[in-house]
Amino acid sequence: MIDLKDVSKAYPNGVHALNHVNLHIDKGEFVYVIGATGSGKSTLIKVLNGEEVPDEGAVIVDGINVGALKHRKVPYYRRNVGCVFQDYRLLPKLTVFENIAFALEVVGMPRKQIRKRVMEVLELVDLKEKARSYPDELSGGQQQRVTIGRAIANKPKVLIADEPTGNLDPEKSLEIISLLEKINQKLDTTIMMVTHDKVLVDRFKKRTIMLDKGYVIHDSNKGGYKSL
Amino acid sequence: MLLFFKSLPRLVHSANKDMHRHFLMTFSSIVSIGIALLMALFIFVIYMNVGGFTSQIESEFMIQVSLNPTLEDEEISELSDSISSLASVKKVTYSSKEEELDALIKENGAMFKQYKGEDKNPLYDVLNVELKDNTKISKVTKKISKMDGVVQATYGGSAINTMIQLFKNIRVWGSVFVGLMVLIAVFLIRNTIKMTILVRKDEIAIMRTVGAYNWYISLPFVLEGIFIGFWGALGPVLICIFGYTGLYHVMNGMFFSDMMSMLKPYPFVLCTSGGILLIGMVVGMLGSYLAVRKYLRWTR
Numbered sequence: 001m002i003d004l005k006d007v008s009k010a011y012p013n014g015v016h017a018l019n020h021v022n023l024h025i026d027k028g029e030f031v032y033v034i035g036a037t038g039s040g041k042s043t044l045i046k047v048l049n050g051e052e053v054p055d056e057g058a059v060i061v062d063g064i065n066v067g068a069l070k071h072r073k074v075p076y077y078r079r080n081v082g083c084v085f086q087d088y089r090l091l092p093k094l095t096v097f098e099n100i101a102f103a104l105e106v107v108g109m110p111r112k113q114i115r116k117r118v119m120e121v122l123e124l125v126d127l128k129e130k131a132r133s134y135p136d137e138l139s140g141g142q143q144q145r146v147t148i149g150r151a152i153a154n155k156p157k158v159l160i161a162d163e164p165t166g167n168l169d170p171e172k173s174l175e176i177i178s179l180l181e182k183i184n185q186k187l188d189t190t191i192m193m194v195t196h197d198k199v200l201v202d203r204f205k206k207r208t209i210m211l212d213k214g215y216v217i218h219d220s221n222k223g224g225y226k227s228l
Numbered sequence: 229m230l231l232f233f234k235s236l237p238r239l240v241h242s243a244n245k246d247m248h249r250h251f252l253m254t255f256s257s258i259v260s261i262g263i264a265l266l267m268a269l270f271i272f273v274i275y276m277n278v279g280g281f282t283s284q285i286e287s288e289f290m291i292q293v294s295l296n297p298t299l300e301d302e303e304i305s306e307l308s309d310s311i312s313s314l315a316s317v318k319k320v321t322y323s324s325k326e327e328e329l330d331a332l333i334k335e336n337g338a339m340f341k342q343y344k345g346e347d348k349n350p351l352y353d354v355l356n357v358e359l360k361d362n363t364k365i366s367k368v369t370k371k372i373s374k375m376d377g378v379v380q381a382t383y384g385g386s387a388i389n390t391m392i393q394l395f396k397n398i399r400v401w402g403s404v405f406v407g408l409m410v411l412i413a414v415f416l417i418r419n420t421i422k423m424t425i426l427v428r429k430d431e432i433a434i435m436r437t438v439g440a441y442n443w444y445i446s447l448p449f450v451l452e453g454i455f456i457g458f459w460g461a462l463g464p465v466l467i468c469i470f471g472y473t474g475l476y477h478v479m480n481g482m483f484f485s486d487m488m489s490m491l492k493p494y495p496f497v498l499c500t501s502g503g504i505l506l507i508g509m510v511v512g513m514l515g516s517y518l519a520v521r522k523y524l525r526w527t528r
């Protein structure tokens with residue numbers, strides 16, 4: 001599903017964010033990406049969702065060479081890649097329902113289908129009774145579930161979560177990770193989760209990729225920090 | 229394309245919402261574009277109405293050379309040739325005194341008919357001299373009037389000159405003023421749209437991440453600009469339709485004297501209104517396009 005072949009990316013200020021990264025992630029896999037601040041995690045996400053173009057090498061997602069995409073084709077490609085952020089990024093003036101519907105509206109889905117799909121998604125993220133609430137009436141965990149719902153509404157093949165538990169207490173973090181696991185298993189969505197959370201990585205063991213200064217320094221199928 | 233039409237109501241709604249959000253900015257843009265278009269309207273109306281008048285005057289930029297009645301045909305053609313050979317003379321045409329009288333009757337009415345007939349005609353045979361360059365008119369006239377067989381050489385005179393210069397000035401300075409106002413309008417609209425873009429920054433970022441097309445993101449802003457232009461143009465359009473028609477009726481279709489008749493309101497008013505609406509919308513689109521190009525540009 002995701003293939004990175006000798007990918008390098010440097011920024012104009014001279015920072016080498018990624019150095020000769022080679023990665024292969026299969027369809028339906030759930031991987032953690034860990035590493036200190038400035039290790040290149042964010043850049044990895046950016047080359048995957050088409051925000052940045054790698055200087056060298058190729059990023060191939062679902063058979064599409066992301067770096068070589070024409071500018072105007074990027075939006076269409078992005079529908080394959082759902083993104084979840086640490087800070088939720090919900091629209092405060094829209095209800096939960098409208099926030100999720102928004103993602104479907106902007107890709108031009110008919111109103112009837114939107115209604116149906118949003119209800120499906122709300123069912124999946126277990127927020128049906130909060131459909132009419134506004135984001136500031138929800139807890140952090142619930143808000144993050146709305147974000148996840150919005151990210152998967154378009155049925156993306158890949159879901160990238162950028163520290164989805166970063167702002168949450170441990171209990172709520174479990175909620176999120178089990179939701180992501182559910183999505184991973186039920187919808188066969190490939191999930192890449194960037195995280196700092198040692199407890200989580202150790203408890204829910206999965207393939208773990210460690211970045212440092214733009215290099216992949218560990219890639220272990222055993223999972224957990226201890227295996228690294 | 230299908231998506232475009234399906235989502236148009238949604239985009240229009242979004243544009244409308246944004247206009248309410250910055251009502252004051254929107255309002256000032258509308259007012260400035262309205263003033264610009266109103267000025268343009270006045271100048272255009274005056275120009276169109278005066279246009280016919282000036283072309284009438286300009287055709288009189290002709291030197292009329294009255295000929296001594298004793299001249300033989302041969303001498304007349306000789307004189308004509310020597311005038312033609314002057315620099316800056318374009319054309320010399322001969323017109324007999326009977327033809328002159330006919331023209332006079334045609335222009336000014338039947339009361340001149342009394343001069344018709346043998347020996348009653350008080351006019352001279354004339355040579356009408358057209359010039360390549362009208363600014364040399366007084367010099368050439370002087371030269372011609374010194375020639376043999378010429379009774380008198382005249383042209384419209386300086387009154388016409390100043391009048392034409394005045395109209396020209398109104399036209400030029402009016403256009404400059406309108407141009408300036410349009411520039412200000414474009415700038416104001418650009419700023420209005422910029423504010424909207426900044427307010428909706430989060431929304432736009434989310435739209436980008438979930439894969440909205442670029443045109444889908446930028447179209448509401450362009451629409452907003454077009455709406456501003458439309459509302460701004462509405463005032464001048466109404467003034468044009470009702471004001472001009474009313475004026476036409478009050479003035480009985482003429483300015484001051486029947487020498488300057490006004491254009492008929494229809495279809496003039498409708499064409500002008502259409503033009504003003506179009507200009508307003510284009511100006512609005514231009515302003516929003518500038519903002520969108522600068523603040524919504526997305527590169528990677």
